[in-house]
Amino acid sequence: MKALLDRYLATRIVTSTALVLSVLIALTIFFAFVDALRDYGQENFGLYQLGRYVLLAQPRKIYEIFPVATLIGTLLGLSSLAVNSELVAMRAAGVSVWQLIGSAMRVGLVFAILAAALGEFVVPITENKAQIGRAHALSRGVVQQRTGLWLRDGPSFVSIGEVLPDLTLLRVNIYSFQDDIRLKVQTSAERAEFSAAEGWKLLKVRETHIENNGITARKMHALPWSTTVTKDLVGVFAVQPEQLSLQHLSNYIEHLERNGQSTERYRLVYWQKLLMPIAVVVMVLMATPFALGHTRGGGVSRRVFAGVMLGLAFVVVTRIFGHFGLLYGLPPFFGAALPILLFLSGALVLLRRSIG
Numbered sequence: 001m002k003a004l005l006d007r008y009l010a011t012r013i014v015t016s017t018a019l020v021l022s023v024l025i026a027l028t029i030f031f032a033f034v035d036a037l038r039d040y041g042q043e044n045f046g047l048y049q050l051g052r053y054v055l056l057a058q059p060r061k062i063y064e065i066f067p068v069a070t071l072i073g074t075l076l077g078l079s080s081l082a083v084n085s086e087l088v089a090m091r092a093a094g095v096s097v098w099q100l101i102g103s104a105m106r107v108g109l110v111f112a113i114l115a116a117a118l119g120e121f122v123v124p125i126t127e128n129k130a131q132i133g134r135a136h137a138l139s140r141g142v143v144q145q146r147t148g149l150w151l152r153d154g155p156s157f158v159s160i161g162e163v164l165p166d167l168t169l170l171r172v173n174i175y176s177f178q179d180d181i182r183l184k185v186q187t188s189a190e191r192a193e194f195s196a197a198e199g200w201k202l203l204k205v206r207e208t209h210i211e212n213n214g215i216t217a218r219k220m221h222a223l224p225w226s227t228t229v230t231k232d233l234v235g236v237f238a239v240q241p242e243q244l245s246l247q248h249l250s251n252y253i254e255h256l257e258r259n260g261q262s263t264e265r266y267r268l269v270y271w272q273k274l275l276m277p278i279a280v281v282v283m284v285l286m287a288t289p290f291a292l293g294h295t296r297g298g299g300v301s302r303r304v305f306a307g308v309m310l311g312l313a314f315v316v317v318t319r320i321f322g323h324f325g326l327l328y329g330l331p332p333f334f335g336a337a338l339p340i341l342l343f344l345s346g347a348l349v350l351l352r353r354s355i356g
Contacts, residue, residue: 002099005090005095005099005103006103006106009077009078009081009100009103009104009107010103010106010107010110012077012078012080012081013073013074013077013078013104013107013284014073014077014107015077016072016073016074016076016077016080017069017070017072017073017074017077017111018073019073019076020069020072020073020076021062021065021066021069021073024065024068024069025058025061025062028058028061028062028065029054029055029058032054032057032058032061033050033054036050036053036054036134037050039134039138042138043137043138044136044137044138045134045137045138046137049133049134049137052130052133053130053133053134056126056127056129056130056133057126057127057130058126059118059122059123059126059127060123060126060127060242060243062118063115063118063119063122063123063276065315066111066114066115066118066276066280067115067276067279067280067282067283067311067314068283068311068312068314068315070108070111070280070283070284070287071283071284071286071287071307071310071311071314072287072304072307072308072311074104074107074108074283074284074287074288075287075290075291075303075304075307076304076307078104078287078288078290078291078292079290079291079303079304081291082291082292087100087291087292097292097355100288100292101285101288101292101351104284104285104287104288105281105284105285107284108280108281108283108284108285109281111280111281111284112276112277112278112280112281113277115276115277115280116276116277119245119273119276120245120246120273121245123242123243124243124244124245124248127240127242127243128243131237131240131243132237135237148160148161148162148171149163149234149237151229151233153174153227153228153229154228155176155177155178155179156174156175156176156177157174157175157177158172158173158174158175158227158229159171159172159173159174159175160172160234163234163235163237163238164238164256164259164261165238165240165241165256165261165265165266166261166262167194167231167234167235167238168191168192168193168194168259168261169191169192169193169234170190170191170259171190171191172187172188172189172190172191172192172202173186173187173188173189174186174187174188174189174225182210183210184209184210185207185208185209185210186207186208186210187202187205187206187207187208187223188205188206188207188208189202189203189204189205189206189223190203190204190205191203191204191259192225194231198224199224199225199226200224200225200226200227200229201222201223201224201225202222202223202224202225203221203222204221205219205220205221205222205223206218206219207219207220207223241265241266241269241270242269244269246270246273246274249266249269249270249273250270252266253266253267253270264326264332265326267332267333268322268325268326268332268335268336270332271332271333271335271336271337272318272322272336274336275336275337275340278340279314279339279340279343282340282343282344282347283311283314283343285344285347285348285351286310286343286346286347286350287307288347288351289347289350289351289353289354289355290303290306290307290350290354291303292351292354292355310343314339314343317339317342317343318339321334321335321336321338321339322335322336
């Protein structure tokens with residue numbers, strides 16, 4: 001009996017959530033397509049590149065809207081049972097409210113595992129392919145390999161090991177050639193920084209000159225870098241925290257700390273990703289009072305509207321807490337956890353009133 005009930009409730013909730021996800025995905029594809037149209041026709045960014053970019057960017061969008069989809073999907077699934085008086089029949093057959101809640105929460109745990117797997121294994125790969133494919137189509141003369149970026153700068157070739165979030169360049173190597181294709185100067189810098197007043201500046205530099213009569217080298221703390229490489233060109237290769245897995249985020253936070261870079265944004269994303277499965281379960285719990293409190297049906301449209309508003313509120317509150325936390329120096333953990341705790345408290349209060 002219990003297993004049959006679990007399967008039945010799971011089928012209704014999963015079906016409704018899949019329907020909600022399909023509608024939301026269609027909307028995100030439309031808006032992503034419209035947003036990417038501004039690059040259409042530039043360089044090599046044609047219809048194929050546009051479509052590929054939009055499709056590869058969808059897993060991240062799905063990951064971001066997944067809690068909202070589970071909230072609305074669970075609400076629709078349970079409300080349909082209430083409308084058809086199936087919840088009344090279940091209660092009359094001796095099924096308690098807590099059993100119904102337990103069945104819904106088991107589905108929520110499955111959703112949580114799916115969300116964690118999507119964010120950890122799928123999003124980092126597809127988002128990286130989307131951004132690199134778009135950058136390659138829009139930027140001529142740029143090649144990304146395992147060793148970093150390679151660009152042509154007039155008669156010189158530039159190798160960049162990594163682009164930090166503030167567009168600081170790490171492990172910069174510049175190879176300047178003569179007209180007879182002989183290497184003339186090789187310049188290595190630990191990093192390169194950009195300022196509006198001075199432009200690019202190489203830091204901790206070693207410059208090697210190769211002449212017919214020998215090789216000379218010198219070290220400098222700083223050296224101005226006159227180049228055609230722009231911030232916009234390298235900006236498309238900057239690492240974005242949302243496209244990294246938890247393990248890569250942890251490693252990158254340590255990397256930024258060693259290089260004296262701010263880590264608050266990355267720590268916030270790290271905690272948001274880590275707490276995402278909990279947020280999904282909380283959203284499923286939030287949906288249950290709306291259906292279980294009205295087991296005789298009626299007012300479905302109001303419940304669905306309330307679910308949509310709660311989902312939007314969750315997105316807004318999550319972003320507000322995150323941004324305000326970074327702005328006012330709050331620990332990133334609180335910025336990620338407080339919205340979830342707020343909605344968990346609200347879900348428990350509503351649940352107590354609905355079954356009280």
